[in-house]
Amino acid sequence: xxxxxxxxxxxxxxxxxxxxxxxxxxxxxxxxxxxxxxxxxxxxxxxxxxxxxxxxxxxxxxxxxxxxxxxxxxxxxxxxxxxxxxxxxxxxxxxxxxxxxxxxxxxxxxxxxxxxxxxxxxxxxxxxxxxxxxxxxxxxxxxxxxxxxxxxxxxxxxxxxxxxxxxxxxxxxxxxxxxxxxxxxxxxxxxxxxxxxxxxxxxxxxxxxxxxxxxxxxxxxxxxxxxxxxxxxxxxxxxxxxxxxxxxxxxxxxxxxxxxxxxxxxxxxxxxxxxxxxxxxxxxxxxxxxxxxxxxxxxxxxxxxxxxxxxxxxxxxxxxxxxxxxxxxxxxxxxxxxxxxxxxxxxxxxxxxxxxxxxxxxxxxxxxxxxxxxxxxxxxxxxxxxxxxxxxxxx
Ligand code: FDA
Numbered sequence: 400x401x402x403x404x405x406x407x408x409x410x411x412x413x414x415x416x417x418x419x420x421x422x423x424x425x426x427x428x429x430x431x432x433x434x435x436x437x438x439x440x441x442x443x444x445x446x447x448x449x450x451x452x453x454x455x456x457x458x459x460x461x462x463x464x465x466x467x468x469x470x471x472x473x474x475x476x477x478x479x480x481x482x483x484x485x486x487x488x489x490x491x492x493x494x495x496x497x498x499x500x501x502x503x504x505x506x507x508x509x510x511x512x513x514x515x516x517x518x519x520x521x522x523x524x525x526x527x528x529x530x531x532x533x534x535x536x537x538x539x540x541x542x543x544x545x546x547x548x549x550x551x552x553x554x555x556x557x558x559x560x561x562x563x564x565x566x567x568x569x570x571x572x573x574x575x576x577x578x579x580x581x582x583x584x585x586x587x588x589x590x591x592x593x594x595x596x597x598x599x600x601x602x603x604x605x606x607x608x609x610x611x612x613x614x615x616x617x618x619x620x621x622x623x624x625x626x627x628x629x630x631x632x633x634x635x636x637x638x639x640x641x642x643x644x645x646x647x648x649x650x651x652x653x654x655x656x657x658x659x660x661x662x663x664x665x666x667x668x669x670x671x672x673x674x675x676x677x678x679x680x681x682x683x684x685x686x687x688x689x690x691x692x693x694x695x696x697x698x699x700x701x702x703x704x705x706x707x708x709x710x711x712x713x714x715x716x717x718x719x720x721x722x723x724x725x726x727x728x729x730x731x732x733x734x735x736x737x738x739x740x741x742x743x744x745x746x747x748x749x750x751x752x753x754x755x756x757x758x759x760x761x762x763x764x765x766x767x768x769x770x771x772x773x774x775x776x777x778x779x780x781x782x783x784x785x786x787x788x789x790x791x792x793x794x
Pocket of ligand 1: 408409410411412413414431432433434437438439440441443444445446449450451452528529530557558559560562563566567568569570571737738739765766767768776777778779780781783
């Protein structure tokens with residue numbers, strides 16, 4: 400039997416940060432993970448360079464049933480605290496865009512940093528450790544694992560969400576929550592590409608890899624970045640962002656000309672270049688391939704006419720279609736490619752200060768397993784660092 404003050408299940412972003420935080424306060428800590436490597440999602444994140452935080456992280460970047468829940472932890476361990484840690488370890492980084500911070504070299508720099516910090520505070524980090532059973536005892540918790548029995552006063556669940564099952568994601572955290580009578584809110588894939596109907600895919604054939612700067616809206620939210628045509632449907636940052644607000648059956652609205660009044664621009668062009676055609680004008684902003692395809696799809700009846708011959712009504716139709724293109728995805732690519740899981744353990748069940756389950760003293764939940772989901776751009780890691788740190792300070 401091995402005994403620790405604190406056992407953390409899940410050696411991902413939140414679990415490792417929690418170990419550093421609790422270990423730094425003199426607690427004996429073990430981190431147990433069933434995978435063959437720690438921090439696999441950190442390693443694969445940000446195209447291998449890990450978008451580890453965001454200069455502009457704040458509570459409004461997070462979705463949750465309780466929008467206030469994330470505030471306390473985010474204010475106690477901010478992006479500046481994590482940047483300080485990165486700088487202490489001499490890890491080179493840069494801002495890519497919109498406050499998103501990436502490693503100059505490899506995401507492995509972040510994992511090595513976390514493991515160095517764990518080792519400094521004497522945390523025992525184990526991989527290949529399958530958790531077979533968790534029982535509550537008078538002293539705390541008893542764990543039966545593939546590496547023997549473990550006992551602890553405090554048990555922290557940091558097993559993340561369901562996205563990318565091939566990377567070791569499981570519903571373990573939700574199962575433990577249910578075992579102890581806590582509510583788990585329905586989960587769905589977030590930050591995920593959309594799939595489209597076969598007929599739309601046919602119309603978009605050959606566009607795979609084409610992108611456009613667009614503003615995408617759904618359910619009162621709007622994001623402005625690139626959209627990307629794929630062979631399954633639509634992806635790109637603004638699509639991934641809006642996917643977290645989309646529900647099955649909803650349409651999304653895409654504005655392919657977010658900076659201008661397109662009708663006015665068409666009217667001006669009608670005066671200045673009366674012999675031009677619609678596809679030529681659209682290609683001044685969109686790629687030629689996309690402009691030609693959309694013109695064929697939407698404006699076949701007027702595409703061969705010069706602007707001078709087009710009525711105001713026709714120009715209005717062009718502007719409306721391009722600036723509020725309404726499209727109904729058939730679904731998403733699901734957990735296979737999603738970056739995060741929406742929903743999860745109901746935050747009403749957990750203290751926002753300590754992350755302890757209100758009904759089960761000694762049991763804690765941190766990171767993505769909770770019903771807190773960040774926007775794209777380094778916010779999900781910031782939540783993992785902040786919740787892990789805050790919990791570690793209270794163990
Ligand atoms: P995380 O998933 O990191 O860790 C959970 C750990 O628990 C894993 O090590 C897993 O093996 C372990 N585990 C699971 N089940 C277990 C079980 N039954 N027994 C034992 N151990 C178990 N975010 C961001 O801010 N910037 C970015 O650049 C990216 N990029 C990105 C790319 C891709 C492809 C994905 C899938 C995700 C991202 N994210 C991201 C999201 C980010 O990776 C995610 O939100 C955090 O890793 C969540 O941290 P957690 O520690 O909560 O879970």
